[in-house]
Amino acid sequence: xxxxxxxxxxxxxxxxxxxxxxxxxxxxxxxxxxxxxxxxxxxxxxxxxxxxxxxxxxxxxxxxxxxxxxxxxxxxxxxxxxxxxxxxxxxxxxxxxxxxxxxxxxxxxxxxxxxxxxxxxxxxxxxxxxxxxxxxxxxxxxxxxxxxxxxxxxxxxxxxxxxxxxxxxxxxxxxxxxxxxxxxxxxxxxxxxxxxxxxx
Amino acid sequence: xxxxxxxxxxxxxxxxxxxxxxxxxxxxxxxxxxxxxxxxxxxxxxxxxxxxxxxxxxxxxxxxxxxxxxxxxxxxxxxxxxxxxxxxxxxxxxxxxxxxxxxxxxxxxxxxxxxxxxxxxxxxxxxxxxxxxxxxxxxxxxxxxxxxxxxxxxxxxxxxxxxxxxxxxxxxxxxxxxxxxxxxxxxxxxxxxxxxxxxx
Numbered sequence: 081x082x083x084x085x086x087x088x089x090x091x092x093x094x095x096x097x098x099x100x101x102x103x104x105x106x107x108x109x110x111x112x113x114x115x116x117x118x119x120x121x122x123x124x125x126x127x128x129x130x131x132x133x134x135x136x137x138x139x140x141x142x143x144x145x146x147x148x149x150x151x152x153x154x155x156x157x158x159x160x161x162x163x164x165x166x167x168x169x170x171x172x173x174x175x176x177x178x179x180x181x182x183x184x185x186x187x188x189x190x191x192x193x194x195x196x197x198x199x200x201x202x203x204x205x206x207x208x209x210x211x212x213x214x215x216x217x218x219x220x221x222x223x224x225x226x227x228x229x230x231x232x233x234x235x236x237x238x239x240x241x242x243x244x245x246x247x248x249x250x251x252x253x254x255x256x257x258x259x260x261x262x263x264x265x266x267x268x269x270x271x272x273x274x275x276x277x278x279x280x
Numbered sequence: 281x282x283x284x285x286x287x288x289x290x291x292x293x294x295x296x297x298x299x300x301x302x303x304x305x306x307x308x309x310x311x312x313x314x315x316x317x318x319x320x321x322x323x324x325x326x327x328x329x330x331x332x333x334x335x336x337x338x339x340x341x342x343x344x345x346x347x348x349x350x351x352x353x354x355x356x357x358x359x360x361x362x363x364x365x366x367x368x369x370x371x372x373x374x375x376x377x378x379x380x381x382x383x384x385x386x387x388x389x390x391x392x393x394x395x396x397x398x399x400x401x402x403x404x405x406x407x408x409x410x411x412x413x414x415x416x417x418x419x420x421x422x423x424x425x426x427x428x429x430x431x432x433x434x435x436x437x438x439x440x441x442x443x444x445x446x447x448x449x450x451x452x453x454x455x456x457x458x459x460x461x462x463x464x465x466x467x468x469x470x471x472x473x474x475x476x477x478x479x480x
Contacts, residue, residue: 084374085347087331094325097317098309109298111371114332114345115390117297122329125294129326131287132314145314147285171311174284190315 143188143205145170153185160184162219168192168226192230213245220248227254343388343405345370353385360384362419368392368426392430413445420448427454
């Protein structure tokens with residue numbers, strides 16, 4: 081005997097499919113739920129798993145998640161629809177949104193071009209972005225993919241794809257993170273920070 | 281807008297109730313499930329959450345979890361019922377069991393005496409252990425609570441409680457972990473390792 085009872089084993093396996101959850105962590109979660117979680121909370125947990133696929137869909141305009149036809153951002157009349165910030169993921173969108181500074185709308189690519197993972201432009205939400213630009217719905221496109229190889233490749237690709245249209249394309253700045261110590265930074269970041277220097 | 285759609289928010293909250301899962305990790309899990317998990321797997325996940333409370337109960341003999349009347353270990357005729365290894369948690373039981381060395385049975389306390397957490401002897405599965413010892417069902421009791429303050433206190437308490445009965449009480453050894461480097465060890469472990477030294 082080395083395995084837990086079947087139903088617990090199933091739950092452990094389910095937890096293991098989450099990102100960076102290994103066997104030990106999954107066991108810990110499952111045993112915690114068994115020992116500490118009240119039945120009522122457990123039923124809520126179980127139901128919320130089912131309902132996210134049922135109740136949530138992608139906003140056809142930007143790719144954000146929503147329970148309505150359009151997401152809260154695209155349907156907000158206060159937002160500047162002419163300024164579009166392109167992010168890799170919904171998580172990135174919510175991170176930027178939580179700063180409560182940006183007043184335009186978003187476009188979620190749903191990933192980045194990655195040769196190692198076999199993700200090509202056809203797997204990304206690019207067509208609808210090109211369509212928007214083509215229809216002159218956008219004045220400024222802010223490329224906010226991550227500062228990784230894949231993020232740069234994707235930003236580069238979008239720039240090439242859209243350069244002939246009448247749209248201003250910008251890329252968020254790379255450089256020293258606030259509070260960052262140069263001696264701990266990698267070469268690339270320092271180079272980018274030097275390159276992006278401004279009059280002071 | 282700073283919050284995700286309601287059903288996703290509910291799932292994030294559910295994940296946050298797991299041990300050492302903060303807001304960021306919970307968001308990551310929930311978004312991963314939304315974006316990557318197939319509907320079928322999601323339903324399995326949801327069902328397994330419900331079924332652990334329904335299908336699994338505690339073994340009345342040792343406190344281990346089981347889907348049957350007695351757990352696999354207590355109902356195994358090959359196991360030595362006279363030797364009882366006392367552990368804090370089901371997880372510890374499974375850790376020791378995975379070594380496939382121990383041939384006795386277990387007793388799960390379901391915690392340890394902790395003043396800071398307000399856990400007293402009345403919250404632990406101790407009565408049935410005393411009962412077993414009183415009825416002379418046990419020859420050797422191996423105290424395998426952790427080498428923490430709480431684990432030691434609990435071991436000490438059990439020793440006091442049961443010392444007048446006709447039972448051999450042992451405590452697992454403390455010392456240098458295999459592969460351990462003395463210079464990296466804390467004082468207490470080194471002292472315990474010295475104290476527990478044997479003829480070589």
